[in-house]
Amino acid sequence: MKRRVGGNLNIGTSSLLLIFIVLSLVSFAVLSLSSALTDRRLTESNLSRTTAYYNVCNEAELKLKEMDEQYQTDYASTGKIPENIPEMTFAVNDTQELYVRIMAHEPDENGSMIDVVKWKVENVSVPQIDDSINLLIQ
Numbered sequence: 286m287k288r289r290v291g292g293n294l295n296i297g298t299s300s301l302l303l304i305f306i307v308l309s310l311v312s313f314a315v316l317s318l319s320s321a322l323t324d325r326r327l328t329e330s331n332l333s334r335t336t337a338y339y340n341v342c343n344e345a346e347l348k349l350k351e352m353d354e355q356y357q358t359d360y361a362s363t364g365k366i367p368e369n370i371p372e373m374t375f376a377v378n379d380t381q382e383l384y385v386r387i388m389a390h391e392p393d394e395n396g397s398m399i400d401v402v403k404w405k406v407e408n409v410s411v412p413q414i415d416d417s418i419n420l421l422i423q
Contacts, residue, residue, distance in 0.1 A: 334378070337377050337378055338377055338383075338406070341375045341376070341377050341383050342383065344375055345373065345375050345383055345385050345404075348373060348375075349385070349387065349399065349401070352387070352399060353397055353398055353399050356389055356398040356399065357392065357396060357398055360391075360392065360398060366389050366390065366391060366398070367389050368389075370387055370388070370389055370399075372384070372385070372386050373385045373386075373387075377406060379409075379410075380408055380409055380410050380412075381406050381407065381408055381409060382406070382407060382409050383404070383405070383406055383407075384403065384404075384405050384406075384407050385401065385403065385404055386401075386402045386403040387399045387400065387401055387402060388400050388402050
């Protein structure tokens with residue numbers, strides 16, 4: 286009697302193993318692609334929000350510079366510190382705005398007459414929660 290030395294491993298088992306490995310690699314590739322696309326959308330959203338914020342910050346800084354120059358001119362001519370200082374808001378997007386409050390004082394060593402007291406991004410609108418569906422079983 287002849288005995289087999291290699292064992293009883295059929296040829297079909299290796300084909301099934303190869304199919305399983307290929308399917309696993311394809312599913313991991315699809316998951317990786319889906320994750321990469323989600324990350325891309327999130328990055329683009331963050332980029333647009335950050336760009337909008339910094340554009341508004343630049344606009345606010347220019348407005349503060351103009352106000353400071355105007356206050357310096359008025360102080361040089363009248364010698365009085367302005368009392369009616371407006372509180373400023375700048376729209377960042379549909380739901381947020383930048384709120385800036387300043388305080389006027391006598392010119393400091395740099396010649397500036399204003400200090401920023403508050404610089405804050407605030408929500409303008411509160412998102413509405415859809416609670417029309419009753420999830421409790423009664």
